[in-house]
Amino acid sequence: MRRYIIIGAGAIGGAIGGRLTQAGLPTVLVARGDHLAALRRSGLRLRDPDADVTVPVTAVGAPAELELTPDDVLVLSTKTHQAQAALTEWVDQPVHADGRVLGTAGELLPLLTALNGVASERIALRYFRRVYGVCVWLPAVHLVPGEVIVRAAPSTGTLHVGRVPAGTAGPDDHELLAELKHDWERAPLVVPLPADVMPWKYRKLISNLGNIFQALDGGSGDHRALVAAAVAEARNVLAGAGIPVTSDEEEAATRANSFTVRPVPGQPAQLGGSTWQSLARGSGSVETDYLNGEIVRIANEYGLPAPVNTRVAALARAAARSGQRPGDVTAEQLGRDLGLAEAP
Known part of the structure; x- marks a missing residue:
């Protein structure tokens, strides 16, 4: 055995x-x-x-x-x-x-x-x-x-x-x-x-690009547009590098036969992902350099642009070093920091 x-x-x-x-x-x-x-x-x-x-x-x-x-x-x-x-x-x-x-x-x-x-x-x-x-x-x-x-x-x-x-x-x-x-x-x-298995892992990588946005703003605002910008950039990079990625349709069909996410008694309906947990525990490090930073690495290798993922990876490193907690910044501030929203 x-x-x-x-x-x-x-x-x-x-x-x-x-x-x-x-x-x-x-x-x-x-x-x-x-x-x-x-x-x-x-x-x-x-x-x-x-x-x-x-x-x-x-x-x-x-x-x-x-x-x-x-x-x-x-x-x-x-x-x-x-x-x-x-x-x-x-x-x-x-x-x-x-x-x-x-x-x-x-x-x-x-x-x-x-x-x-x-x-x-x-x-x-x-x-x-x-x-x-x-x-x-x-x-x-x-x-x-x-x-x-x-x-x-x-x-x-x-x-x-x-x-x-x-x-x-x-x-x-x-x-x-x-x-x-x-x-x-x-x-x-x-x-x-x-x-x-690697096309599945690259598709999961795309899904994980939003982890850092959830971790930084703590779910306190609407960061969907920011995540969409990072994901669109990543898809362009992966396509430009010729890296196979499992299709959204195949992933959705597999997930439909997988499991259902449900609340756990005594816990909030929304609990953070792996990056959120690292900041919440004050671990001093996060895995963003191997998520958003992986897109940056591929972009640099193939001479492709990836400014959004580059900037958010830098914000993640700074947050981990400084002991920043989830929700210490807002989605609006993140948008400005990433150059995706106009300053007031």
């Missing part, structure tokens, strides 16, 4: 790891600080639209606390800007069987990249031979140590999974993906296995 090691048990990793544990699958959550202490002390509190349960979990703070085996699957679910440090911590860990070391995690173990953006796969391939991209549709929130709020029902979320790069999968990969789909759909998660 596979054991799933969730590296980064925050909102996404905590939701996945908690659900896998509930389904009776061997699972280890890797966390740190107060969150790790809470998991060890009391377990993981999972709150969703229909239930509020505390799940006893196995939690560790570092790879030295585990003995890896060939049946382990590593699931990277940090933020993208934290991926490099996590990968270098795990890549050279020994993999054991029958009292001997077979090799390292990077040589032998599959690694799933369950995080936003499209950069983590390239980063991971520097260290791990078998990398599987995951396009994450899972509305979860982690603000309190030891607790994750999942706003989806009846399934917890949808995770498209595929070998990266596309076309390199062999029999071992197909076997692993079939096992993973069987296991994770018990969680319950919906797990499509596209031939190429």
Whole structure:
């Protein structure tokens, strides 16, 4: 039986790891600080639209606390800007069987990249031979140590999974993906296995471009026009670079058979996304450089303009450095800062 090691048990990793544990699958959550202490002390509190349960979990703070085996699957679910440090911590860990070391995690173990953006796969391939991209549709929130709020029902979320790069999968990969789909759909998660997962991840990247606008204005104003400008610019950049993106129609059809976002008792009807959560926790960093900043990188590489995403990425960095909280600026001020609205 596979054991799933969730590296980064925050909102996404905590939701996945908690659900896998509930389904009776061997699972280890890797966390740190107060969150790790809470998991060890009391377990993981999972709150969703229909239930509020505390799940006893196995939690560790570092790879030295585990003995890896060939049946382990590593699931990277940090933020993208934290991926490099996590990968270098795990890549050279020994993999054991029958009292001997077979090799390292990077040589032998599959690694799933369950995080936003499209950069983590390239980063991971520097260290791990078998990398599987995951396009994450899972509305979860982690603000309190030891607790994750999942706003989806009846399934917890949808995770498209595929070998990266596309076309390199062999029999071992197909076997692993079939096992993973069987296991994770018990969680319950919906797990499509596209031939190429990256067009799905680029479409999700487009959706995530609005994260920083929600985080900065805290939902206090109407930032839809600003997001639309960033998205239109991104679509032009991706088209100019010749990067395939899953169509809106295909995405909508898949979402219709996925899950429904519903309020969680005792929580506001609207809870922020991953960038909002980073500012709300005062983490000191955000992943915007790998979301809006990814569009900037591609634009720079192909000599294309991306002024809106360039400016909002700079605002995100400044907000994280200064400890800015969601709602400290208005949508109107953001529009002026981005040159998308006239100053009064």
